[in-house]
Amino acid sequence: MSKAIPEPVTQLIEAFSRLPGVGPKTASRLTYYLLRAPDQLSLGLADALRDLKEKTTLCSQCFNITVDNPCGICSDANRDQRTIAVVEEPLDVIAIERTASYTGVYHVLHGALSPVNGIGPDDLRLRELFARVESGNVLEVIIATNPGQEGDATAMLIRQELTPKGIKLTRLARGLPVGGDIEYADSVTLMRALQGRSEL
């Protein structure tokens, strides 16, 4: 066996296997694909992996991933710096930006409360959020954590802390997804949609 698989091949298979959702079969398929592919494919991926760690940092204000600090959104004079959307992950920022309907700034927590996984308030950028609210002229905090147990727990904690500060606190609406089908909606979503019904 050891004679049949050269060390660099085994090592790349192992490195791929450490990625989430990549099993040993996929890892070896990718490795053998790269062996036959032009060098530029492997080397380009290698460079991109290095750059990801060496050229990015977290924005010191909103903790989104960025090259410049503060990030493009935090330093944009056209954006409303008094409205902060609190999200769990950088990907959530991208999703909200894609709507092209939000002009405030963000605060990335880098996770959500999850006692099961040992993630407490100190593992998130909560202290930094509270300091931002404390120090600046923040008018509204939109809690845009995921609609689920962990996102809800995180939202509750933020509400507890920020309610006494007298700022406007909102949360993203929950209901039927656009294009969804009532017949196939889960009952919790349907219940929320009923509770949040609006007049026509």
Added chain:
Amino acid sequence: MSKAIPEPVTQLIEAFSRLPGVGPKTASRLTYYLLRAPDQLSLGLADALRDLKEKTTLCSQCFNITVDNPCGICSDANRDQRTIAVVEEPLDVIAIERTASYTGVYHVLHGALSPVNGIGPDDLRLRELFARVESGNVLEVIIATNPGQEGDATAMLIRQELTPKGIKLTRLARGLPVGGDIEYADSVTLMRALQGRSEL
């Protein structure tokens, strides 16, 4: 959008997307996972990718992937150098080595004939195989190409070329996979199993 996603992030997503079976969703999931993971994970993968291209070569005799040339199998005095198993891919060598029941050497074609994909005889290591047979004291060539249209066509071509040389030519048996169920066997496999039936 462009402000929300820093350049190094976009570039890694693109680099991952170029891998087979990795779509944009998976690519961005992997990228954002790596952003949060310890640096060693990204940098280890980057190093492994570089080493794959910089430290491996093809064995000048059997064309398997190797660090040393000739490879460990070709330079192993305990292996029967007069029996050559012809396979399509390096992964096939590993599969056969895993059986621990083959003591000959290999010849890796790096593909199979496929007119649809524009792969002809000159794209495979066929010339090198014929030269090996021509030059050396080869007793048997075991054609271990995949059981399918492309593997069959490749086997036919090898047979055509090597039959006049008067060496023993064999092909891997086809039939029911061990642990398989006759009820669920496809009819071509079952037909082959019938044709190749052996006496008890």
